[in-house]
Amino acid sequence: MKRWEFRLSGTGGQGLITAGIILAEAAVIEGKEVVQSQSYGPEARGGASKAEVIIDTKKINYPKVVIPDVLLAMSPEAAQKYGSEIKEGGTIIVDSSFIENFVNEKAKVIKIPITKLAKEEIGKTFVANIIAVSALVGLTKVVSFEALKEAVLNRIPKGTEEINIKALEIGWRWAQEKV
Amino acid sequence: MKRWEFRLSGTGGQGLITAGIILAEAAVIEGKEVVQSQSYGPEARGGASKAEVIIDTKKINYPKVVIPDVLLAMSPEAAQKYGSEIKEGGTIIVDSSFIENFVNEKAKVIKIPITKLAKEEIGKTFVANIIAVSALVGLTKVVSFEALKEAVLNRIPKGTEEINIKALEIGWRWAQEKV
Amino acid sequence: MRPDLQHLFRMEKLPHIWCPGCGHGIITRAIAEAINESGIDLDKTVIVSGIGCSSRAPGYMNFDTLHTLHGRALAFATGVKLANPELNVFVITGDGDATAIGGNHFIHAARRNIDLTVILFNNNIYGMTGGQYSPLTPTGKMAATSPYGNPENNFDVAALAIAAGASFVARGTAFHDKLLVNSIKEGIKNKGFSLIEALSMCPTSYGRRNKMGSAADMIKHLKDNAVNVVTAQKLPPEKLEGKFLIGTLHYKPYREFTEEYDKLIARVQKEGK
Amino acid sequence: MRPDLQHLFRMEKLPHIWCPGCGHGIITRAIAEAINESGIDLDKTVIVSGIGCSSRAPGYMNFDTLHTLHGRALAFATGVKLANPELNVFVITGDGDATAIGGNHFIHAARRNIDLTVILFNNNIYGMTGGQYSPLTPTGKMAATSPYGNPENNFDVAALAIAAGASFVARGTAFHDKLLVNSIKEGIKNKGFSLIEALSMCPTSYGRRNKMGSAADMIKHLKDNAVNVVTAQKLPPEKLEGKFLIGTLHYKPYREFTEEYDKLIARVQKEGK
Amino acid sequence: MADKPLDIDQKSCKGCGICYSLCPKKAITGDIRGKVVLSAPDLCSRCGICESHCPDYAIFVRREKK
Amino acid sequence: MADKPLDIDQKSCKGCGICYSLCPKKAITGDIRGKVVLSAPDLCSRCGICESHCPDYAIFVRREKK
Amino acid sequence: MKKRKARLVQGNRACAEGALAAGVRFFAGYPITPSTEIAEIMSEELPKLGGKFIQMEDEIGGMTCILGAALTGKKVLTASSGPGISLKQEAIGYAALAEIPCVIVNVQRLGPSTGGPTSTAQGDIMQARWGTHGDHPIIALCPSSVYECFTLTVTAVNYAEKYRTPVYVLLDEIIGHMREKVEFPDISELEIIDRKRPDCPPVDYLPYKIDKTLIPAMADFGTGYKWHVTGLMHDETGFPTGKPEIIDAQLKRLMNKIEKYEDEILLWEDIETDDAEILIVAYGSTARSAVEAVENLRTEGIKVGLFRPITIWPFPEKALRSKLENVKHIIVPEMNYGQLSLEVERVCKDKAPVSGLYKVNSLPLSPNEVMAKVREVL
Amino acid sequence: MKKRKARLVQGNRACAEGALAAGVRFFAGYPITPSTEIAEIMSEELPKLGGKFIQMEDEIGGMTCILGAALTGKKVLTASSGPGISLKQEAIGYAALAEIPCVIVNVQRLGPSTGGPTSTAQGDIMQARWGTHGDHPIIALCPSSVYECFTLTVTAVNYAEKYRTPVYVLLDEIIGHMREKVEFPDISELEIIDRKRPDCPPVDYLPYKIDKTLIPAMADFGTGYKWHVTGLMHDETGFPTGKPEIIDAQLKRLMNKIEKYEDEILLWEDIETDDAEILIVAYGSTARSAVEAVENLRTEGIKVGLFRPITIWPFPEKALRSKLENVKHIIVPEMNYGQLSLEVERVCKDKAPVSGLYKVNSLPLSPNEVMAKVREVL
């Protein structure tokens, strides 16, 4: 397997760091090498948020994304800030609930109304991150759906299994449609 | 003039540091090079006390006494502690008010009942240090009596001129008798 | 923003970095309003802060502003004020900044009764570092470093300031905006150490962990549990259970440090001692 | 020395370094007597101090003794006590050590109401460094750094401790030896933060500069100006002018920190939260 | 809209909900993201509560000039 | 001198004068350097004031054994 | 060997878990980004183990509190970052002189001053050695991975206990905050060292005894030894002394006790150094970029190697010099303006020129930057 | 030239008088042996000049208080010793980053920790450079005589004002406490430098402007410039920034502003170095012993010389290297376990071996000891 570099971006409160951790833990379940990191704004809460995950079968030295294979952008600011940094032929998933008119010539741009789906199909916007990570895995197949599901179930609060599985399925389905 | 090294020792409260400063200031008045230093016990008051003065006509590099030409010992502990460190043929002045049976083969030992003199002839033990420094100058002639007197008058509190001059004279007289 | 307050802000620095619903913004506005109404010389006004979410406030305010080190605002401010007593010196600080790492400077500035107007943004938590308990976090409350409930007792910071020597002490909240503005104005007028404890809300790091609901719920909590000192005097003790007092808690002007020092200089220069 | 106290001292370290007439020796003896009479386990007793003439006392006392850093005795002692609550932990500190550089640890240890018995040797000065003014040097007094009289206000350290959260606060003097011994014994009994302010004399660095006469004069001054709190209640205010109170100033036991922490552990180990 | 009782700076609003939860007249409400909207301008009494409690200075109440 | 009321440790005494200035019976005084001397043993009431106020632990009052 | 489960763990958590595995049962500190997770985890985990956590009023309180606790026999830890570490300096010197075992984790952030609280840097390397006044011994370990955060914290606790000395674990923000797949060794596989305690009766006990081990036994407070601890110069009994010969002997023992055991204390790693003509010296997260650079450049046939000091202080001077045979140029990439590179220059200047590659702007040093620098000196 | 009177003056007093002569009008501090006389003298003299003295609650308060005062336009001073200097480290980093002029006198005593309060040492040399976290500029001057205590304190105040930076004056207890005959220059003969103040209108003012001088002008608080000061990484306007390129540019300016002016800043003295085969590098009181040793050994025909750095930080590297032509061995006598000698080794190792002569036992290093060491390497 090649080295995969993911960048998940948006604003604080969208659960992107959790999404990154889930993706990384799914990779652990599959026995892959993985490094996850994140960047912070000033010490205070509420600003921009960015999580990065690198997955490989070889040992990972440099722990930061050099140029992402896959970018997830969940807010217009994030799309604006990170939208141009992408590997030639890479994939950009944008949350079309908020982001309009996004273009990038180098990459495949996949528009999914992630937050809308969460709101409309599940009724809880906080599962948007799960839809997103599922779509991202669905598009790249970097880990299996089963591993992802296990990782999600390990992380989430008790009692929310059902809606999270539903979110996973929505993301997966959208991804399959887009491939 | 040769390099003169003086060590003035006793207990805190006997005014030995003041005596050292006066000796040093007398040397300044005469245009000589001079360095004065002192050593402290633990930060607290009341312990042993030691002042050192080096007088020379040349620039003084090393500011500490290597081996004194002249030692003043105003307490039995001081005599005990410093009594053996003296230049061959040097001079040791001991306050015979407190110190009995002091011997040193290398040096000339001069016994003066300094504190008793202060008490009996002036009625104030606190001028003992002035008697001592005057005796010490009288024995060595390292500076003139006039310079010493000027230095004393510069340092002491107003109103104590008379008793200090008297103390100077007592010390000087005793020294002349001993030379 | 109200146009008549805009000149007190660095408008180009807004919006601020605080979270949605953070009480600090409300208190900052109240300070600006108090300064505006008190008519002090804006060019001769310095605002000093430590480190924390609250301590970011001066950066948005249009004065000489000094964002210092965690806990040290009062020591810096003491230097500013003593070096130039002409200046109006304000200190903005947090509960952690003022009473944890800064506790010593706090009691000593109060002891000296140095003429500083101190606004302590009390959100009962270390907001900026993500919600660890502070000396003003009530016993039993949840925080990032008290996952089993805070085992420590908390200070009554107003009582502490009074015992240390502050000449003016008042308490306000983010809800009681008019009272807060007035307390700050009184603090400005007092020639001496003035503490205004301003109860704030931190929905992000405190409210959430302690199931206090939304920012709106938290501000209502401030509304519902405050009792004005004047009213309180007429109430039986049972009625005050679980409540806190707002208004002027202490006012007793006495010798102020920088004035005394100036007198000392005048005396020494004249009489030599 | 009384033979029945000798086992509490490191006799071979005596005579101590304090100046002739220094009150610290008297207070140190009183501590030994209080320990002796209170019957605590001497092997399980730790005496912690900071830096200063007063803080040299533990070196003469026959226990596990910890001479720490200037101002930090209470923070070290907090570690000792919390790590092993079985130990009886005493803190010996000076007015400078406890209320200047150590002021923050002082108010926080009081806030936690942690079970420490603190004896503050108050000689109103930094003795060890040669007589600079401390936060307990009265306004106007002469010191090496206040050659024109101390321009600062001084703390009432007992009031400060009470406001911060101490559960037992008493004041004694080097003259009132029996009362001092009793206060220390009460402090030992109190499960919580106990402060005993012991007024001392520093003839070398304070008395001389302030023309207070000999050590004997200074101890008489303590005798003549102290009023027992119990007596004071019956006296009209004029009679208390210029006097100070001695005896138990505050006693209000409440939740003690290390006990609470042990409860927390028990609960977490049993219930997991 | 010269007699609009208040100006809202939508960009500054962070949608905390304080203003419309405190508004005694229910003249303002929150949109889907919680951001304030002036939903019933006629109800507004220009009391200023929303203005002085907005942590983000996003509301300005137009008062009568004297 | 089995019935000497107190023992003095001359080496420890620093001559501060506290003991003999506090002694209610004037049983002790100071020598030329201020160090304590038991000048009037018969006057001593063994009250212990000197003992407990000596900063240098230089006095031990002999009390009756029970 | 026990079967362990691979997990995704953060560097800061690994430090905390390592400390607990090594037997740490007391933590005192004050929150500061980016070290705060360590305190938070300790506040949650210690009570479960009967240990104690206390959030002190400031960093000085945190440092001095653990020293008090250590004297009762506990293994102790504190964690902080730049501003807090600066505040702790006086107390760290006390720990060194009074010889109280303790471990200080410094998760380095961008400095000086408040600097960049959430940004990475390696700016406190020299401070770890020289931050407190006066000559003093110090040990500092520097992990490059989450796994090492665990194992080196265990080592740090062991060293602290064995050598009666403060030990730093120097992370940088990247290492502290990144998560990595790890399989920590089981506690049963770890070597855990406890401090030497006296076996003599109290009357014979010398808490600062000069013997051939150079490391005196340490009695727990409350066990009847009634000893004295001070930050003043002291003799074998622990009591203050002003005697020059005793001060000399005790200070020399203090410095020599670390030197004597350097063979055990000094840890390092080297990669492709046998025939290296260009040697990179790197540590912490920067070493990961260097490894990547070496691997890449070797595929091009460039003779480059890496020397990674793991024990930063004392510096593995001899080990480094032993790798210099063919070296023509040394490169030291650091996220600071040149700190360890000064030490490398001191050690190696007579053998090969030393070039620093410095970057201090909140971003990590990348493998590409290291490779570019190597090509520059080729 | 004005006629001055020769006086017997203590080193600490000379520092205080130098500060007053240079225009210092604000002192905040906390007493500590052996620096206390400086505070005591300032408390007496400042009110006479309309200046302010304040004894703060601790050393952190002392350091931060002077920074507040400096922002109002005053020239400021604090003084302390080992333990107090360690406590000031965080605030010294703030001064460096926020570029607030201030002078810190450290009268070095025996360390580490409380150590030997009344004993001499030179143990804080490296701390002066590296004590605070993060990379930062620093200047440190080191007098060898009472006269230099005066003149170098004047220089220190001038440097602080000119370069907007904290400046250390590093005394050792011997220099601080000894009295010497001196004739200080009259104030009229001194060059006194005031900080550059803005001449632009407030709207154009950039308190951290990057221009070719590298040293931005500084407005007094209260004069309408309404600027912002922070210990966070900031841009030219003084407001916090997270932008890597700006952090980089500002930090580089910070480091380079000292480097740029090294020709002015670096002070040193050399004696008999022209043909020296053995070079002694010494500073502070130790240099006096070295001078004596050089004078004595030269009478025996031994080719020995002395290089005395007066500016210790930045270290006069080029000047030292320029003296090495014939040098076969370098000796660095220090009252520590080897601090500046590490720097000397770094600078000179490729030219000549460096041997330390270390003594840390409360006693000064004597000329005889230096001479013995020279003979040893002959």
Ligand SMILES: Cc1ncc(C[n+]2csc(CCOP(=O)(O)OP(=O)(O)O)c2C)c(N)n1
């Ligand atoms: C010396 C130091 N220690 C710790 C920190 C980390 N720190 C930054 S802000 C803060 C707490 C702030 O709490 P508070 O003063 O209550 O302000 P709030 O954020 O709640 O408004 C802490 C611990 C720091 N910056 N410097």
Ligand SMILES: Cc1ncc(C[n+]2csc(CCOP(=O)(O)OP(=O)(O)O)c2C)c(N)n1
């Ligand atoms: C960090 C630090 N600052 C300053 C000092 C110097 N110092 C030693 S003792 C002392 C004052 C002691 O005063 P106090 O606590 O009142 O004790 P006293 O000597 O009067 O009994 C000072 C300032 C020090 N040792 N360490």
Ligand code: SF4
């Ligand atoms: S963390 Fe709390 S205090 Fe800080 S900005 Fe957010 S709500 Fe306000």
Ligand code: SF4
């Ligand atoms: S200086 Fe004062 S406090 Fe210190 S030992 Fe002497 S009399 Fe006592």
Ligand code: SF4
């Ligand atoms: S001004 Fe008053 S009534 Fe109008 S919207 Fe605001 S809070 Fe409601």
Ligand code: SF4
């Ligand atoms: S209070 Fe302000 S930020 Fe909050 S919803 Fe209303 S306008 Fe928006």
Ligand code: SF4
């Ligand atoms: S025991 Fe009492 S009466 Fe006897 S000497 Fe002592 S003080 Fe005087």
Ligand code: SF4
């Ligand atoms: S009180 Fe003690 S030290 Fe003082 S004179 Fe009496 S015996 Fe001597």
Ligand SMILES: [Mg+2]
């Ligand atoms: Mg807070």
Ligand SMILES: [Mg+2]
């Ligand atoms: Mg005192």
